Amino acid sequence: MKLNFKYTKNDRLVTNSFMARDMRNNKLKYVWLTCFTLILSFGCITQMSSAHSPKFIDLKFYLDDQILSIYYVHGVSNTSYHFIQTVEIEFFNISTEFFDTLDKPIDKIVEADVLEMYLIELVVFNATYTEQHDDTADTQDTLIVHDNITVTDYIPTLNVTYWTYIRVTAYCNLGGNFTQNALAGQIWYDIEHSMIEAVVPTLVCAVVILTPLVIWVIIGKQKQKREITQEVTQ
């Protein structure tokens, strides 16, 4: 069989006009999308972040050596331009009132239990820096800075004892600060969790997801049964 396709001049014109319309529509889509984007972009107003505060401080006081070990989480790109400039270190005694009001074992005390009202200031001193330690072989060190502060270097008479409350505030030279507290000889622990906590939510998740499927299986089986009965009766 021979197939003949012949385009007339009119056909071609019609095709061309359709193509032109398609292209015009496509162009219009682009124009609309661009306009929509531009309008929305000028309309969105967000506040610009400007702080450079250290993000976290981890403290531990070694009673035997009278050393305060501090880890600062403060990521910087240029360690001599952007660094933790001043660290304020405060030592407090906790008033006996606190222990009187305590209604739980002493080893169960958490950070939130030690309130400002029970603190008696003992001593305050500052440590100052002109740059952040940098180790070019490992740029991680510009993220976390470690410092050991021997308290007797600052205040020779100071003897930090068990249960002394320590507060450290680190100030960034470009602005922002972060404060962290610790108890000499104590660790702040996260709340303890257990595997049991996962059982009920897992079951709930499984039930939520599988219920539609199980219902569908029941419906499907009934449908199948009905179809078989119909076939048998026919």
Next chain:
Amino acid sequence: MTLAENKDVNPIEQAMVTQDFKERPKHRYSKIHVFIIVFMAIQVLFLLTFSEPLSILWGGHPLFAIYNDNVIDRSARLIMIYHSLANPFVVANTFWIMEYYDTRDKFIPWLKWTMVPGAFFSGICGLVFAYTRWRFFHELFYIGLFLIFIGGVLFIAAVFPIPGKFPDPKKATKGSLLFGLNLENYSLVILAFCVLVSTIYAALAAIENFTGGIGEFLSQFALNREPDAFLAEEVVKILHHDWVEEFIVSHLHIQLALSSAMVVMIGYKTSGIQGWVYSIILWINPVGLITISYGAWVLNHYLIWVGAGLLIINTTLMAIQGWIKTSKDHYEALGDEYKKLSARKRIRGIFSDSVKFSLYFIYLYAQIVVTICGILVGLKTREVYRLHEWMQVEYDFNVGHWHLLAVLIATLLLLSAIDHFQRRKGILRSVAGWFLGIGGFIAFSGANWYMLRNPLANKYIPMYITFVGVWILIIGFAFGIINILISYRRRDR
């Protein structure tokens, strides 16, 4: 006697009769795949100018002096950088899913129109903002995110299964149907839903952090935070998180896990898994997805591990099936004789295709270096990793864990892409496959050694081993991308 068997018939006509006519898909995504791969490769090339494994070669400093903390805080810059990379990756993942799973035709143009511009807007503008802090680009970056989010909503509508009607039950993979309901698409809907919820989490946290907008409307959520960009790993040790910190930690946890789940779902199709094993996988998959997501939303590690454990079962089954298929494909000419082959020969068949071998090997190895190690560290967090002396190690683990997973799923996606574009075995394909497999093995092992080290141990040995692995991976990526481009051009012609 059929027309094809009739020897009197002209051989040309006979060939025409016996020819298989495959239905051409109405929509093709090759161009989108290639464009996003090239775009992301360019982004990564730029990131390599300051990445530690490479910068060590030229003195440990970034190649360009464009890092000014006074312009933008380091954490804020990093957040923008990895979002500019993560968004195109999620879009790429979505189109790979659409390549293998049924999507309603009428939604496809809309998905293209929202997700592709979204990927490029967020990818380009996020990166520009990260270094210039030009506000306009930040808003364009938001538009990109918004377009991708809309794309996600449309994706749910596009894949939503209707029993017996959509997807076409006649074309369904064996084991994927449950009385006409396609379980693959059911999983896809759950997956997309979880991704969208997780993005809403991040959006709410960002709004409250930078504008205080949530607190203005709902006073019980007001935090009056200083607008400060922070990375999840920086605040993870804070004992009492506010909800913004919790949401950000949750977002980082789950978004990457769900991206991995997307890559695993691509693996279900490439591995050719089917039958009752596939049925089991498809029953477990949505439960695993929702459990891991819910665990991250409420920050319950145990729940995350249960979800991850369920997905481990699926990935392991899929990867083993992938290896079996690779071996069978190698001995395709033998037909049923394959069953008579010795175990040694069958195993040799697995190594016959470097791309497929590496692909399924990394799927399996990921379970050890990411999931199981993550669970082990999680179990020891309170008693060991949270101790003051372990501070640096825990931070390194928190950073390394998601870096590793991100590189791993990128490697998996590239291997799948090489296999998709270049079906014929050739030198370039083979070299790319081996480099990616071996590089991945060395890099991921070294990184795990580095992350799980004792705080007093020398960290430089595992660090340099990781670097060597990364160098090999980079060569593999280069070969892989060249391979894809050549195959795409050849196919285009």
